[in-house]
Amino acid sequence: MSSKWVEVGSLDDIPSRGARCVDTYEGRLAVFRTAEGQVFAIEDHCPHKGGPLSQGIVHGASVTCPLHNWVISLETGKALGADEGAVRTVPVRVEGGRLFIALGSRAEKAA
Amino acid sequence: MIEKLVIIGNGMAPGRMLEHLLEAAPGRYQVTIFNAEPRVNYDRIMLSPVLSGEKDYEQIIIHGDGWYVRNGITLYKGHRIEAIDRVARTVTSSEGVTEAYDKLVIATGSNPLIIPVPGHDFAGVLTYRDLDDVNAMLLAAQSRAKAVVIGGGLLGLEAAAGLQSQGMDVTVVHLMPTLMERQLDPAAGYLLQKALETRGIKVLTQANTKAILGNGKVEAVELADGTIIPATLVVMAAGIRPNAALAREAGLSVERGIVVDDGMRTSDPDIYALGECAEVGGRVYGLVAPLYEMARTAAARLAGDESARFVHLDTPTKLKVTGIDVYSLGDFADGDDREEIVLRDASADVYKRLILKDDRIIGTVLFGEVADGAWFNDLKKKAANISEMRDTLIFGPAFQGGGTSDPAAAVAALPDDAEICGCNGICKGKITSTIKAKGLTTLDEVRAHTKASASCGTCTGLVEQLMELTLGDAFDRSAVQPMCACTPLGHDDVRRLIVAKSLKTVPAVMQELEWKTSCGCAKCRPALNYYLVCDWPGEYADDYQSRFINERVHANIQKDGTFSVVPRMWGGVTSSKELRAIADVVDKFAIPTVKVTGGQRIDMLGVRKEDLPAVWADLGKAGFVSGHAYAKGLRTVKTCVGTDWCRFGTQDSTGLGIRIEKFMWGSWTPAKVKMAVSGCPRNCSEATCKDVGVICVDSGYEIHFAGAAGLDIKGTEILGQVKTEDETVEYIAALVQMYREQARYLERIYKWAKRIGVDEIRRQIVQDGDRRRSYFERFVFSQKFAQVDPWDERVSGKDKHEFRPMAVVGFAEAAE
Incomplete structure (x- = not known):
């Protein structure tokens, strides 16, 4: 299956320095909006103990997991600092204030 | 026989003299002090930080009342000496007290110069000399109106910066072409003016004040060129004049000041003079270092050491305006026999100039980067020949020898007799040897034992580096532990500056305090959000994106x-109706676990986030509000059944617990606050391990605080005992407000109390009724904005x- 862009809402739906969840057939994703207005989407599942990253505090282009304070880069999905681990990042784009994420990229990579 | 020593004046110079004298000749004198100001000896150098709001009066006291008592010294506060009778050898005060002396010390300081222009006696014209002046300025500043400072010297500029940071629109009027012309050359004066103007302070140079306009009350200042500057406050800071009137009337020799020899003795051998009122070797002094040198000399003479002599030394000038670094020393006039080395960095507004004569430094002016001042001063003092390092001299000690730019290495390279603390004349060797000899490990101890960094504090960094060099890893900088990697500032400094600079948003804090990251991190943001919520109730808009998820969605x-959901059960009391509502919610939303908590509440665990608003809606219909079980705020007040049921109960402990909880719910605090009220000393609600606890007794209420029963286990301390419920509520609210205003984010009450001292808390809450009531009132005010049920808001x-x-x-x- 090739990847497909799906509209999930508008940029205004996400608070600045905040996140919203998107439930998909690939699992729950978290879509973030940073103070600078950048948008990122990653799996809503901390590589440490599965904490919901969408609930964390957003700072710069990273988020701190609410369960045990791991800091995850929104750009790369990798844990920062001394911790090791990564979550899947999902392509996202904004067009005219509308948000689109690319689903199916995981299947593509697996194939 | 014990001799009688009488001191007129209680400023920094006689205070320091007494310290030396008590050490050199304890018990030799019976000491009596007359102070025209109604207070103890405080650090006048620190008046500027008090004006700008960075410190308060308590923090600048040098000798508290206890010091005088311990040393058997009689201090008459608010007594001005009216006359000295040199024949009878007595002095008489304005309050009618006459005291005999064997030795008399005059330390009457100086008076501000009042320019005799029309209107100089209007209401709203102030000077800048003592705490009363500062308090008057702070009062005037509350109007946030316009102020004019006459005089662009050290004092005038510090006053201007202080008033501006208090929110006033400030104009400095200066007679000369450049600011601080006695201490700075025109280039540095220009940069200083630019730096002040960047901050929004207006500066008018070559401006001659012609009159102060108004009708008994200041309305404007008129300059000689016709310019009129509207103002409601005028600060005269045009200079000082030694206060020698009393000595003159007593027939002592007086020129510009009271003439003394190099042993600080006046023309009467039993009378000494020191401080700003004294003239020695034809000079009068205003900076603290030579005044302390006078104090040392006078003390030695009074202790019988006739060899002690005052020696003139140039003293560096530093401006105490946060963020503007200025250093000046010695002679910096141009001349044919002089050479200079100048370094400028326009983009950074750095200017350094060394003035040389015969290959020796005779003067230094530094602006922007002043760290090397001490080293240049040392070279000047030693008259060191600098021809060998002339090419790199201006770059400072780091560029000499090994070429390292490590500041620690530069400090390590300083010789033992290099002066570190200019205010107190303390050299490197004295500091390092005292650290070793007394086993000092903290900055406060070094300040207490050596006085280094204990006055203006600008050498604190140097002293800390010396401690690191001397102690190695044993030196714990925990006193200045930064909040997080985003800032070098500690929590206490950040809290202080938020108030001092009136910073009211998270971006304002980060900008003004020079955060290293663009939007902070998960450590500093919740802390800043709390500090702003606490300090600006009603003004600050809570930043939910800076709150931890529990406080953002009001569940754990x-x-x-x-998530888990804990509704509030006031005082731990519930009813069949409430229990039924909880049972219905548990069934309706298939909540997997229901548990009774340690705080006498019911916890529903495993609620899906999407269900939270509906759960709250159902609970709300039964009268429940949020239990704040997730909050850094008031959690629970546990109670026992007290006089309602218990055969041992002495008071209505349940009713009091409910009253406290209903009064205090919703308040945000640095860390969670758990309370309990027990109806008798059997203490069934376990009040003696809580953040705040009450033990009811027959005669009233014993208030406890600073207990812990978590990571640490600690019994409470007793705050005090009161007679009524009303007093109990006032004491507890005041205590919690003090904690809210002072503690570091995430610091529980017992840790805060350990850090600042249980006695200090008792002093402010129990002994000082005015202070307690003002804490209480601030708490009540803040509750107006805090007592909103967050569950109800979200249901809506x-x-x-x-x-x-x-x-x-x-x-x-x-x-x-």
Whole structure:
């Protein structure tokens, strides 16, 4: 299956320095909006103990997991600092204030 | 026989003299002090930080009342000496006290110069000399109106910066072409003016004040060129004049000041003079270092050491305006026999100039970067020949020898007799040897034992580096532990500066305090948000994105991402109606676990985030509000059944617990606050391990605080005992408000109390009724904005986005 862009809402739906969840057939994703207005989407599942990253505090282009304070880069999905681990990042784009994420990229990579 | 020593004046110079004298000749004199000001000896150098709001009066006291008592010294506060009778050898005060002396010390300081222009006696014209002046200025500043400072010297500029940071619109009027012309050359004066103007202070140079306009009250200042500057406050800071009137009337020799020899003795051998009122070797002094040198000399003479002599030394000038670094020393006039080395960095507004004569430094002016001042001063003092290092001299000690730029190495390279603390004349060797000899490990100890960094504090960094060099890893900088990697400032400094600079938003804090990251991190943001919530009730808009998830959605996140919900049960009391409502909610939402908590509440665990608003709606219908079981705030007040049921109960402990909880719920605090009220000393509600506890007794209420029963186990301390419920509530609210205003984020009450001292808390809450009531009133004010039920708000639709996904994408949509 090739990847497909799906509209999930508008940029205004996400608070600045905040996140919203998107439930998909690939699992729950978290879509973030940073103070600078950048948008990122990653799996809503901390590589440490599965904490919901969408609930964390957003700072710069990273988020701190609410369960045990791991800091995850929104750009790369990798844990920062001394911790090791990564979550899947999902392509996202904004067009005219509308948000689109690319689903199916995981299947593509697996194939 | 014990001789009688009488001191007129209680400023920094006689204070320091007494310290030396008590050490050199304890018990030799019976000491009596007359102070025209109604207070103890405080650090006048620190008046500028008090004006700008960075410190308060308590923090600048040098000798508290206890010091005088311990040393057997009689201090008459608010007594001005009216006359000295040199024949009878007595002095008489304005309050009618006459005291005999064997030795007399005059330390009457100086008076501000009042320019005799029309209107100089209007209300609203102030000077800048003592705490009364500062208090008057702070009062005037509350109007946030316009102020004019006459005089662009050291004092005038510090006053201007202080008033501006208090929110006033300030104009400095200066007679000369450049600011601080006695201490700075025109280039540095220009940069200083530019730096002040960047901050919004207006500067008019070559401006001659012609009159102060108004009708008994200041309305404007008129300059000789006709310019009129509207103002409601005028500060005269045009200079000082030694206060020698009393000595003159007593027939002592007086020129510009009271003439003394190099042993500080006046023309009467039993009378000494020191401080700003004294003239020695034809000079009068205003900076603290030579005044302390006078104090040392006078003390030695009074102790019988006739060899002690005052020696003139140039003293560096530093401006105490936060963020503007100026250093000046010695002679910097141009001349044919002089050479200079100048370094400028326009982009950074750095200017350094060394003035040389015969290959020796005779003067230094530094602006922007002043760290090397001490080293240049040392070279000047030693008259060191600098021809060998002339090419790199201006770059400072780091560029000499090994070429390292490590500041620690530069400090290590300083010789033992290099002066570190200019105010107190303390050299490097004295500091390092005292650290070793006395086993000192903290900055406060070094300040206490050596006085280094204990006056103006600008050498604190140097002293800390010396401690690191001397102690190695044993030196714990925990006193200045930064908040997080985003800032070098500690929590206490950040809290202080938020108030001092009136910073009212998270971006303002980060900008003004030079945060290293663009929007902070998960450590500093919640702390800053709390500090702003606490310090600006009603003004600051709570930043939910800076709150931890529990406080954002008003429930406790669990390991699987679900939440737990704890409704408030006032004082731990519930009813069949409430229990039924809880049972219905548990069934309706299939909540997997229901548990009774340690705080006498019921916890429903495993609620899905999407269900939270509906759960709250149902609970709200039964009268429940949020139990704040997730908050850094008031959690629970546990109670026992008291006089309602218990055969031992002495008071209505349940009723009091409910009253406290209803009064205090909703308040945000640095860390969670748990309370309890027990109806008798059997203490069934375990009040003696709580943050705040009350033990009811027959005669009233014993208030406890600073207990812990978590990571640490600690019994409470007793705050005090009161007679009524009303007093209990006032004491507890005042205590919690003090904690809210002072503690570091996430610091529990017992840790805060340990850090600042249980006695200090008792002093402010129990002994000082005015202070207690003002804490109480601030708490009450803040509760007006805090007591909003967050569950009800969310049931009504607030923050809807928090509780549901933005989108649900099924296979069907994806496949379209």
